[in-house]
Amino acid sequence: MPPSEDENRPADRTQAADRPRTPDRTPPPLGAPTTRSAMRCVRLLLGCTSAAELLGTVLAEGPGWITGEGSALYLLDSTGMLRLTASHGLPEWAHERYGVVDPDSELPAAIALRLRRPYLLGPEHISVDYPNRNAGMGTGMIAVITLPMVVDERPVGVLALALAHRGTVPRRDLDVLETIAEACGHRLSHLLDHADARLPRDARPPHGVRSSEGPAAGTDGADAGRPAGPAHPLLSLAVRAAGHGAFERDLVTGESYWDIAAFRVTGRPVSPDGSAPELDRLVHPEDLPDVQAALAEALATGGHYRIGYRVLRRGGRVARVEESGEVMLDVHGRPVRIAGLLADVGHRERPPAQESGSPAAARTALLLALTRALSRAVTVRDVTTAVTDIARPALGAAGIVLDLVDEGRLLPVSHTVYGGPRRTELTRLADLSADVMQRSLTRSAPLFSEPSAARARRDPLAPAAWAVLPLVASGQQVGSCLITFAAERAFSREDRTLYSAFAGILAQSLERARLYDTHHHRATELQRAMLPRTLPRLPGIASAARYLPSTEGMQIGGDWYDLLRLPDGRIGLVIGDVQGHNAEATAVMGQLRSGLRAYATDGHDPAATLARTSRLLSELDTELFATCLYLTLDPAGGELTAARAGHPAPVRITTGARAVELELPGGPPLGVDPEQPYPLVVDRLAAGETLLVYTDGLVEDREEDYDESVQRMLGGLELWARQAGPGRLGAAASLERLADLLTLNVTERRSRPDDVALLLLHRMSPLP
Known part of the structure; x- marks a missing residue:
């Protein structure tokens, strides 16, 4: 059902056809601010030359809360249907299912066009109506808004954008989105008008309807009888x-x-x-x-x-x-x-x-360029990405399959980078090449194909030409690399030397990256080992917790959480964050967790517990400090006592679907002033209410003000509570789902500079 006029309902997941064409922009001078400007985005939109470039510019230059994943641009084609023209982060099934949208349907893109106003679909609505988790935007606390593009009362298409908003979109953000959509609509109308002008009169689309494909660039009267160019419009x-x-x-x-x-x-x-x-x-x-x-x-x-x-x-x-x-x-x-x-x-x-x-110097320059690209790769995935994004097109290759040696076997890693139909193709190539890649590695010698019509007839699925390179570094077998080509070719002596040198560079990069991945994995496992493996089952409550390690460098941190069974029947809830991202922070975290648990189980209230833990930290041989929040709850009566040491305030989700931060005056972080007392707050958690405690990595975003990030989270929690309905939030599965949704937006960021920990606690309603 369409929303009422006074309601901004959450948007559609209708997705698109091409991948996003995100134009790179000249970087700002060193030291210049890097914040995005809506006006700059609009200015750049007015210079775009295709629908795909428009979408890419919106994603690259628009506000940071436009996530990109699941965004799309639709154009009305000559039949009056909305056709997916450009997209980002969409799986193949979405391309097929929503490639063409009937404007009379109940899909959000169609609704937005009929209503001539934005149509917003929230995350829970998305997860119910579009439950396939392979959608690029996932099923998390991300809204999708569909914006009609209408110029002079003529519909051009629809812009669908995935947003990091977890609740109702603020009016100021809605104004920005509508301005961006209007700029896209005017630019597309201009481009299509120029394209129409090149068509014979009888070939132009009807008035008010724009073709999503358009004529190929270069088509004019003189070329009318010649083969058409590509379907991609170059206008x-x-x-x-x-x-x-x-x-x-x-x-x-x-x-x-x-x-x-x-x-x-x-x-x-x-x-x-x-x-x-x-x-x-x-x-x-x-x-x-x-x-x-x-x-x-x-x-x-x-x-x-x-x-x-x-x-x-x-x-x-x-x-x-x-x-x-x-x-x-x-x-x-x-x-x-x-x-x-x-x-x-x-x-x-x-x-x-x-x-x-000279050609020799040019080949050296190519190797240097590839070496620079691989030298910036830190993880195995980074290496694979560099091979996929830079080496493959630079070498003119159709595909690259990269296998790594794992316990004496070759296992493909290329598929971690590719998606959609490319993954299927790589799987086929990996199956076809398994024997020859193993043989090349065993012989420690590269293998090159030569043109052979007989071979093509025997195996029509085989690539026209290929090179298989053994990857050996420091005398150790690292892996094997298959490079395929779409056309037959003969490999000259210079070509073979070039590929052999590239294999050596790639092997060194992979060896370094695997060592890094191993160390990072061990560090992360060390930190996870210090956290509770499972949360205890406690009477009268439901709980859920999540921990996500940092993804930048070797950063392991000091985030921790705990759920305690206290001697007097109360429940203790702890969350903390030790300063720093290294092994010392993790070690200090382990000591603080043990000390705080001991003080709490001795019967001290939250304020006294934090004061004692602060003195403990000041006596340790470290200069680190920590933020912490400790609450106790009586499951039977709902009495809540709490104290905090420089930590984000807990959030209460009420039975009326409101999400508010608790009024909880705090003291300094632990270890900063060991003599400073902490205020104790007494409150009550009603039956059916939920508490969220978290570390700042959950909401911190380099491209957004911290307070705005918190407000977005609160809006998302309210949206979730409204759509979950009374009584459903307390179910264990529902609480786990909420924990997943809270962390989903974090996992889709380009990088995660800080650890993330959160703990949800729901007080059950008494049985009738």
């Missing part, structure tokens, strides 16, 4: 006026598309589907290493680049071409697309590229 009229060719490379799928002018510039025959030739089939062999090195650098940094090179035309003729493009990054900083222009610069003496002087 710049300046490209056609200058006689340049436009191209697009999808770095996720490996596909490349040219418009007709690009084929003309390079002197290549036009392919029916607009697919571009392979890089090594296009670029002059002597220039190929230079191009690969320059491309590797551009992929590693993102942003604009220019490369000059020679291309081989039919009949053995050579032409000089300049390629000017932009590597576009997604919200996680990974390259996802390249788009740009090809220009014939044959009249110039030499192309405007930094020529290395």
Whole structure:
């Protein structure tokens, strides 16, 4: 049912077709503020050239509380249907199920377009109506808002954005979202009007309806009888006026598309589907290493680049071409697309590229570029990402399968980076190549395929060409790497030397990354071992807890929680955070946890317990301090006593679906002033109410004010409580679900600089 006019109902999960095209922007000067500006975002939107670039700009430059995962852009096509045109973080099933949306349906994108106003769908609504957990936005406390794009009373499409809001979107944020959607709508309308102007009169879509595909760039009257270019719209009229060719490379799928002018510039025959030739089939062999090195650098940094090179035309003729493009990054900083222009610069003496002087020097430059990319990788996943995002397109490869040696066996790790159909393809490649990868590692020698029509006939699923590289570092077998190519090729002696050198660099990086992963895993396990394995089952209450370690560097921290059974029948609830992120913080945390437990079970009230624990910390041989919160609860009567030492205040979720922080005056952190007393507060937790205690890592976000983050969490808790309904929140499964939802938004951040701990405690209603 559509919402009432005075209700902002939570949004849709309707998702999109292409991956996000997030344009990289020139970084600000050193020391400049990095906060995002809504006005800057709108200004950049007005310069975008495609729907995909618009969505990417919203994700890259819009407010940080637009999470990106699960966002999409719909355009009305010539049949009047909403068609998914660009998206981010969507699984394959969502593309198939919501690829086309009927404007008369009850899906939120359709509702928003009919109502001509934003339609908000909250996280619990999403999890009920769209329970598939493989959706990029998950099923957590993230809202989705669908915003109609209407220009001069004419509908253009719908923008769907996933938000980190956990409750009702504030009016000020809604104004920002509506402004962004309006800018997107006007820009799309402008682009589509220019595209329409290039079409014959009888081919234009009906008035008020915009095609989501549009004509291919370069299509004009002279080309009317020629094969169409790619279905991806390249809408710049300046490209056609200058006689340049436009191209697009999808770095996720490996596909490349040219418009007709690009084929003309390079002197290549036009392919029916607009697919571009392979890089090594296009670029002059002597220039190929230079191009690969320059491309590797551009992929590693993102942003604009220019490369000059020679291309081989039919009949053995050579032409000089300049390629000017932009590597576009997604919200996680990974390259996802390249788009740009090809220009014939044959009249110039030499192309405007930094020529290395010789093919050997160019190959060295390529290896240096790949080495720099791998040197920044810390974990095995980082290494795999660098190979996927930079090495694969720079080498012109169709795919890379990376296996690591684990207890004498080769296990694939590439699948941790790819998703969707790419994962299926890699699984097939891994199955096909298992024997040859093992053989190459056993022989400690690389294997290279050679063109063979007979082989292709025997195994049509096998790649056209491939190289298998054993990965050996410090005399130890690390793994094996399969690099596949879409077209047959012969590997020259120089090629084999290049790939062998790359294998050595990759092996060293993997060995270092595996060592790091091992140490980090052990440190994390040490910290987990100091936390309760399970929460005790206590009468009259339900409880749930979560702990998430930091993901940055070797950071292990001092977050801890505890649920205590006290001698007088009361329940003790403890949460704390030791300053620092190292082994010392973890060790101090273990001592504090033991000391506080001893003081509490001796019968001291929360204020006295914290005072004694503070003195204990000051007597330890450390300069660290800690924040802490300690509460006791009488499950029978609901009496609550509490004290806190510099820690975030606990949150009460009432039976009326309100989430409020307890009025709890605090003292200094433990260990700062051991003689300072702590105020004791007496309150009451009614039957059916819930308490949340947490460490600041749950809400802290570098891109947002801390108080605003807390308010978003409170709004999300209220939303959850309203939709869970009276009596349901106390169920154990429901409380566990709430704990998952609270931590979901944290797990989807690019990085987690701090540990996260939380504890939920619900006082049961008495049985009738």
